[in-house]
Amino acid sequence: MRSSLLKDLLFRMKRVRGVELAIEAEYPNDEMKTPVHLCIGQEAVPVGVCAGLRRDDYVLSNHRGHGHYLAKGGDLKAMVAELYCRETGCSRAHGGSMHLIDTAAGLLGSSAIVGGGIPLAVGAALASQRLGQKRVAVTFFGDAGAEEGAFFESLNCARLWKLPVVFVCENNLYSVCSHIDARQHTREVFRRARAFDIPAARADGTDVLDVLRKASAAISRARRGRGPSLLECRAYRWRGHIGPGDPGAELYRKPGERARWLKRCPIRLLERRLLAAGALSARELREMEARAAGEIAEAFRYARASPLPGPETLGRHLFFAEPAA
Numbered sequence: 001m002r003s004s005l006l007k008d009l010l011f012r013m014k015r016v017r018g019v020e021l022a023i024e025a026e027y028p029n030d031e032m033k034t035p036v037h038l039c040i041g042q043e044a045v046p047v048g049v050c051a052g053l054r055r056d057d058y059v060l061s062n063h064r065g066h067g068h069y070l071a072k073g074g075d076l077k078a079m080v081a082e083l084y085c086r087e088t089g090c091s092r093a094h095g096g097s098m099h100l101i102d103t104a105a106g107l108l109g110s111s112a113i114v115g116g117g118i119p120l121a122v123g124a125a126l127a128s129q130r131l132g133q134k135r136v137a138v139t140f141f142g143d144a145g146a147e148e149g150a151f152f153e154s155l156n157c158a159r160l161w162k163l164p165v166v167f168v169c170e171n172n173l174y175s176v177c178s179h180i181d182a183r184q185h186t187r188e189v190f191r192r193a194r195a196f197d198i199p200a201a202r203a204d205g206t207d208v209l210d211v212l213r214k215a216s217a218a219i220s221r222a223r224r225g226r227g228p229s230l231l232e233c234r235a236y237r238w239r240g241h242i243g244p245g246d247p248g249a250e251l252y253r254k255p256g257e258r259a260r261w262l263k264r265c266p267i268r269l270l271e272r273r274l275l276a277a278g279a280l281s282a283r284e285l286r287e288m289e290a291r292a293a294g295e296i297a298e299a300f301r302y303a304r305a306s307p308l309p310g311p312e313t314l315g316r317h318l319f320f321a322e323p324a325a
């Protein structure tokens, strides 16, 4: 892989991590009027998958969507402004963290309904196929998303119609505070695709290169008209289900589990590889971090300086028609 691509992957992961650390630090000030679900520890999945996509490909995200939005090329300032409920937010302050959208970047939306983005991606893939566009649709969902009926219905339709869709399951072992062992007969979500005759693979979700390689194979298959695939990525949610920190972690995490996963930081892993191979110098690393920090600080400044929406904006940007005056 070209070293410029590797460095770009590293930068993108650092930017996602940096934004989320900043959100976590600022959240207690209570200016962000939205729940936030942080993806710290899982950055290699959105960054690896989206690096295999074209800008005009589609992504459907979920409640833990900051990484998906940014990795697909969503506008950082508009995302932070959305968290601050500003008029300049990507959803014009109507959505908050769980309803990010940037159609110019192919990010068609995110759904707070667990599994809700899965059938939407099938719909986007169907549209692409019917219009002969060769666009691929990717949907990100969690291990609990794979428990929803919509998941199975979507696999069925996607296979039947040979749709250009890639189902990406981010298996972080938890649904809120429930471990997957208490919820599913097997931890191996990818095996379910076999029942639908859909090719499936499992990637190390802490290794961005493994994710990129396997996602690219699935994406290229979809683009060639060969139908859907499923990619299960194993990673770990370092923070609690919602908000900053992980209050009550000892009540639901298995002993020693978090410490084991912390050793597999996706960012440190790639950084160490690049430094060891001489593909990245200490100076380049500092510059990269300063660039990410600069973009993030600028996005927070922009968000805070943006106007709050007035009551007259309440009915705008919605699907229903305004009642006649």
Ligand SMILES: Cc1ncc(C[n+]2csc(CCOP(=O)(O)OP(=O)(O)O)c2C)c(N)n1
Residues within 6 Å of the ligand: 063, 064, 112, 113, 114, 115, 141, 142, 143, 144, 145, 146, 172, 174, 175, 176, 237, 241
């Ligand atoms: C249909 C539905 N059921 C339940 C919820 C409440 N809920 C929100 S997030 C969540 C857990 C989702 O877990 P997972 O899909 O594994 O994603 P993760 O949070 O681990 O990224 C639940 C149960 C919901 N939003 N929608």
Ligand SMILES: [Mg+2]
Residues within 6 Å of the ligand: 142, 143, 144, 170, 171, 172, 173, 174, 175, 176
């Ligand atoms: Mg989960």
